[in-house]
Each structure stands twice: as C-alpha cells, then as structure tokens.
C-alpha cells in the first residue's frame with residue numbers, strides 16, 4: 001500500500017504558554033517550542049504499522065517553510081520511507097483550502113492508495129483532510145480510531161463519535177482519512193534516530209512544480225483571513241487563591257467542606 | 264442576501280441541542296429567515312421535522328432509507344443538490360459536522376469556517392467570526408468572505424437559545440430533490456463504548472487529572488487524594504490515549520458526561536471537548552501551573568501550583584483531618 005501522510009509543524013501547546021502580542025497581530029514567537037502536530041504522529045504511526053503488515057511505502061509531506069523540514073525528518077526517523085517539502089513564497093498566507101489545494105496537487109503527482117491527515121491541528125479547524133478528499137473526489141472519513149485491512153479494494157474504518165462510541169464504515173480505496181489520537185501508541189524517536197536521517201535528501205516542490213496558479217493559493221486565494229488575535233472579555237473567572245501553598249490548601253479544604261467535596 | 268440553511272441533527276427523532284443553537288447563530292449573520300434541513304427516514308424523521316418547525320420558519324424534509332443513519336458522504340451529495348449556489352450553511356461542530364463541513368465547502372465552492380464560537384458582524388460580503396486557536400489559549404477574529412456563500416460549523420454550547428421556540432414553520436417534503444444518494448463509504452454499525460471498572464458518572468466528587476500529571480507513575484498521587492476525599496479519579500483524553508487510565512474514566516464529548524457536585528481539574532487546560540462532558544454546574548476547582556490556562560475562565564476557584572507538589576500536600580492535610 002502506498003501511503004501519504006500530511007504533517008504540520010506547530011507551536012507545541014503542551015510545552016508553551018501561548019501569549020498574544022499587545023497589538024494582536026500575532027502570538028509571541030520568541031522561545032516558542034515547535035513540534036509535529038500531536039494528531040499527525042498518530043497518523044504516521046498508523047501508516048508505518050499498515051506498511052509493516054501489508055508492504056508498500058510511507059511518504060510524509062508538509063506545506064511550510066524551510067524550518068518545516070525538521071518535522072519531516074522526525075517522522076522519517078519514526079519510520080517513514082521518504083519526505084516531501086512543499087514550499088514556495090506563493091504559498092504564504094494560504095487558508096485551509098489553499099493548503100488542501102497544494103496537497104491535492106502533490107497527491108496527484110504520486111500514486112497513493114491511502115492519504116492520512118491528523119484530525120485537527122493548532123488552529124483546531126480539522127479541515128484540510130476533508131477538503132483534499134473532496135478536491136480529489138475520493139471518499140473521506142474523519143476522526144478515525146481504527147483501520148482494518150479489507151479485500152484490497154476497500155478497508156474498514158472506525159470513526160470516533162460522541163460518547164466514545166465507534167462508527168464502523170467500509171470505505172473504497174483510494175481514500176483520505178483523518179486520524180484521531182489514541183488509535184495507536186506512537187513510537188518514541190530519539191536523537192540518534194533523527195541523526196540517522198539527517199542527510200537524507202528531501203525534495204522541495206514549489207508552485208511551478210505542482211502546476212498551481214498563484215491566485216489559487218497563498219493570501220490572494222484565501223477566503224478566510226485572520227484579522228487579529230485578542231484577549232476575550234471574560235466573565236467572573238475563577239477566584240484565584242493567593243498565599244503560600246499551605247494557606248491555599250487550608251482555604252481549599254474549607255471550601256471543599258462547604259461545597260460537600262469533603263466530609 | 265444569500266439564503267440561509269441549518270443542517271439539523273437528530274437521534275431517533277429527538278433534536279440535538281445544536282438545532283436551536285444554529286438558529287441563534289444564523290440570526291447573527293442575517294435577519295433573513297433560515298431553512299432547516301432535516302434528513303432521515305420514516306416516523307422518526309417526521310417527529311424531528313415537527314420539532315424543527317417550532318424553531319425554523321421553513322423545514323425541508325428529506326426522507327430516504329439511505330438517510331436512516333447520517334453518513335456525511337451521502338448528506339454532502341444531498342446538500343450539493345438541494346442548496347442553491349451562494350448559500351450560507353450552518354452545521355454543528357461535532358463529529359458529524361467535522362466529517363461533513365470541509366468537503367461540503369469544496370463542493371459548494373465557498374468559504375469554510377470551522378468551530379465558530381462568536382459572530383461579531385456580517386454583511387452580504389463578509390462576516391467577522393470568533394475562533395479559538397492553540398488549544399483555547401488564543402482567541403482570533405477571522406474575516407470570512409461570504410460573497411459566494413459559506414459553510415460554517417458552530418461550536419456546541421456557544422450560542423445558547425433563550426427563547427422558547429414557536430416559529431410555526433412549514434414542513435416541505437423535498438425527498439424528490441435529494442438526487443443520487445450513493446457513496447463510496449458505507450455505514451456498517453455503531454459499536455458502543457465499553458463499560459469500565461468504575462462508573463465515574465455515579466460519583467459526586469471527581470479528582471480529574473490531565474496531561475499535567477506528566478507521568479504514568481504520578482497517577483498514584485491522584486488516586487491517594489481521591490481515596491482521602493472519598494472521591495473517584497477521572498481524567499482528560501490524553502491520559503486515556505497514553506493508556507494510563509481506562510477509557511471509561513475520560514470526561515468529555517468523546518468520553519463520559521458527568522454531573523458531580525465538586526470537580527477538581529488537576530493539570531487540565533479546559534478544552535471545550537473536555538468541558539462538554541461536565542454538566543450540572545459543579546463547583547470547579549482548577550489547579551494548574553499556567554495562570555493563563557483557559558480552565559481558569561470557567562473554574563470557580565483557581566490555584567496556580569505544580570500539581571505534582573500540590574496534590575500530595577493536599578492529601579496529607581486531608582488525612583490529618
């Protein structure tokens with residue numbers, strides 16, 4: 001099975017305190033730790049496991065700048081066979097639809113049976129996978145938490161729905177699936193693994209290579225644009241307990257007793 | 264002005280809460296009437312349509328055996344057939360909306376905005392929407408070009424309906440206009456989530472741990488605290504993904520819905536999917552080392568501490584009595 005996995009480099013929300021700049025134009029970029037979008041690691045792990053079972057190859061692709069290459073190497077260290085960087089000044093400012101158009105063009109250059117994305121990324125839209133599928137006219141299933149090989153022409157997938165229930169579907173190949181966390185346990189990548197793939201050649205594809213018109217991607221083609229970041233006007237918010245750890249604990253115990261949290 | 268549509272989700276004829284919320288959101292986009300689209304089959308569908316007609320002035324009913332279970336791939340085709348070009352289509356941002364929305368926007372060749380939590384302003388060409396990014400740590404205004412229509416998915420709970428609906432809408436049977444309802448994805452069955460060793464929904468007090476617990480070994484300190492309090496340990500999703508606790512202990516939209524009296528959120532950031540499982544307005548205590556974490560916006564009491572230090576100390580104090 002030829003599998004393409006779309007991965008994105010994002011600020012790591014588990015590692016960073018994201019702060020909005022005072023003028024609202026951006027988040028504070030200084031000292032931001034970047035990593036692979038959490039969901040994408042599950043997608044790459046799943047692809048590797050499928051390949052190891054049925055054969056084929058796993059390619060990872062990202063749309064981004066030069067720095068995005070590091071996430072490709074990380075996923076290759078996990079076990080992906082090759083990587084592709086889609087990068088061009090013309091891609092800058094693309095909205096989800098623009099990213100999807102770029103990925104669609106890249107997918108059409110290859111011969112893939114299966115394309116995986118993460119269920120969502122840092123802006124939480126969860127849009128790119130479904131858009132790519134519709135552009136290709138391939139079937140799509142989102143929030144996939146189980147993949148079973150089928151008869152060759154199709155596979156059986158479980159979608160995670162409300163309440164943790166699982167919706168089973170049969171889906172024709174080729175198809176696009178967005179992968180939900182928890183489908184597997186992504187393997188650990190050590191610094192040595194990354195060193196091993198440090199010199200592997202990663203091709204860069206730009207707008208011309210992909211036959212993309214400049215107005216279809218980038219800021220010009222974007223229908224959805226961020227105006228600014230802002231701090232919402234909050235309601236009351238929590239009463240923040242002050243003082244030493246001991247004082248906070250005493251206060252909390254008192255409150256818990258009053259609210260029935262402690263007998 | 265573009266025509267407005269709301270896709271109405273229902274289970275066995277009972278409308279989802281989002282049915283009313285989409286009407287509230289649509290009213291912020293335009294004063295024009297909104298048409299509800301309800302799909303399904305048989306008597307359940309009729310029940311759903313009647314309920315939708317109380318909220319919406321017009322209801323389009325699509326009855327077909329192929330629509331008995333909402334398969335987004337099929338419903339996308341139906342909507343592309345039924346909805347005129349340039350329309351605004353609202354869908355709930357839930358597991359169905361996430362399945363349907365992005366592809367629908369491509370096929371309708373219009374803008375897509377996902378997980379909208381606010382609508383600041385709108386005219387015929389553009390809407391200014393509010394979204395959250397970075398796990399709720401940043402809010403953003405988005406300008407969405409709606410001149411050629413748009414698909415918007417609306418976060419559940421963000422547009423609360425206050426009025427009792429009495430729209431007195433007309434139900435129109437549009438089943439004949441559904442078009443080809445075949446798809447390359449076939450629904451097989453729904454497998455129900457397994458029950459676990461404890462039922463967290465039965466406990467009045469929950470000690471809930473999130474990614475801030477950092478390590479599997481640290482789950483123990485939460486268990487000790489729960490024991491000292493006579494509470495039960497629950498958790499956020501990453502703890503289940505890491506297999507540190509059973510799925511049946513997960514609070515949230517894709518886990519359990521709980522209604523405790525007291526909820527201790529330990530190292531949990533407060534994503535809407537997590538909070539979506541917390542009902543009945545419990546007394547929420549959040550302990551988190553990041554003073555800016557979104558959970559402090561919804562908690563009653565906040566404590567800025569490292570839970571790995573805080574939890575054992577609290578346990579000890581409680582044990583001392």
Ligand SMILES: Cc1cc2nc3c(=O)[nH]c(=O)nc-3n(C[C@H](O)[C@H](O)[C@H](O)COP(=O)(O)OP(=O)(O)OC[C@H]3O[C@@H](n4cnc5c(N)ncnc54)[C@H](O)[C@@H]3O)c2cc1C
Nearest residue numbers: 473474475499500515516517518530531532537552569570
């Ligand atoms: C379709 C879908 C369904 C989902 N369903 C659910 C669901 O049912 N339930 C659910 O929980 N999630 C669900 N999620 C995931 C959800 O979006 C969040 O990713 C998740 O809730 C985050 O969990 P968390 O708060 O534990 O982790 P994080 O968001 O990583 O937050 C960890 C918090 O711990 C704090 N912290 C770190 N270390 C410490 C320390 N030592 N002391 C104190 N604080 C510390 C950090 O400041 C941070 O606030 C779903 C996602 C999707 C896409």
Ligand SMILES: Nc1ncnc2c1ncn2[C@@H]1O[C@H](COP(=O)(O)O)[C@@H](O)[C@H]1O
Nearest residue numbers: 006007063117118120121125126127128
């Ligand atoms: N710039 C990108 N490059 C490659 N894949 C992407 C990119 N942006 C999004 N994706 C894929 O689409 C998924 C969902 O992202 P989003 O639609 O942005 O929430 C991610 O998990 C990735 O798999």
